[in-house]
Amino acid sequence: MATLLYVESSPRKRRSASIEVAQAFLAAYRRLHPGDTIDTLDVWTTPMPEFDGSTLDAKYAGLTGVERTPEQAAAWARLGALAGRFRAADKLLFSIPMWNFAIPYKLKHLIDVVSQKDLLFTFDERGLNGLLGGKKALAILARGVEPAPDWDHQRGYMDLWFKMVGVTDVANIFVEKTLYGPDVDGASRAAAKAEAEALAARF
Numbered sequence: 675m676a677t678l679l680y681v682e683s684s685p686r687k688r689r690s691a692s693i694e695v696a697q698a699f700l701a702a703y704r705r706l707h708p709g710d711t712i713d714t715l716d717v718w719t720t721p722m723p724e725f726d727g728s729t730l731d732a733k734y735a736g737l738t739g740v741e742r743t744p745e746q747a748a749a750w751a752r753l754g755a756l757a758g759r760f761r762a763a764d765k766l767l768f769s770i771p772m773w774n775f776a777i778p779y780k781l782k783h784l785i786d787v788v789s790q791k792d793l794l795f796t797f798d799e800r801g802l803n804g805l806l807g808g809k810k811a812l813a814i815l816a817r818g819v820e821p822a823p824d825w826d827h828q829r830g831y832m833d834l835w836f837k838m839v840g841v842t843d844v845a846n847i848f849v850e851k852t853l854y855g856p857d858v859d860g861a862s863r864a865a866a867k868a869e870a871e872a873l874a875a876r877f
């Protein structure tokens with residue numbers, strides 16, 4: 675039985691296009707994989723440490739090979755607990771609104787918290803080695819308009835992060851023009867939900 679980690683990053687909840695498409699995916703996925711575990715991580719309700727003080731010191735102690743103080747070790751354990759949810763998953767699902775042509779700050783906060791050496795990657799003189807290899811990922815990307823490729827730092831950033839942590843099997847579903855009125859928004863959501871339901875069978 676597999677575990678799917680679902681990272682939800684829109685605060686719009688019932689009005690959110692990315693969540694609506696993710697829920698269509700999850701409904702189909704649950705029907706097709708009734709024994710699997712789904713772990714939901716909502717970045718708007720999950721407590722995440724600020725990256726300063728003992729949390730920051732814990733990171734640099736690890737990078738420089740200095741033993742962590744008990745306070746730093748406790749801070750590191752908090753990062754490890756969140757990163758552990760990524761390591762424990764076989765599959766990763768993200769629903770992501772485009773904010774200022776990139777991702778919402780709460781999702782970046784989560785990424786900054788969990789993306790740590792020895793938790794999600796290692797590095798040495800040969801370079802960066804992601805520790806999440808072998809996992810599948812799906813990113814559902816909602817956008818108010820249809821951004822030109824060179825303005826799109828939402829997909830590009832997530833692609834880079836997946837690479838950084840070693841995930842190579844990545845699919846994207848786009849739900850675009852959600853700000854163009856109910857007809858365009860409705861058609862865009864319906865097309866993305868159909869794509870998501872079809873993908874659930876192969877995920």
Ligand SMILES: Cc1cc2nc3c(=O)[nH]c(=O)nc-3n(C[C@H](O)[C@H](O)[C@H](O)COP(=O)(O)O)c2cc1C
Pocket residue numbers: 684685686689690691692693770771772773774775776816817818819820821852853
């Ligand atoms: C703070 C903020 C910034 C936004 N910036 C952009 C943007 O740069 N480009 C864009 O196409 N849409 C932008 N939008 C519109 C959202 O991407 C759009 O409403 C999308 O449907 C959000 O996803 P959601 O419906 O899942 O919340 C922005 C919305 C918010 C709240």
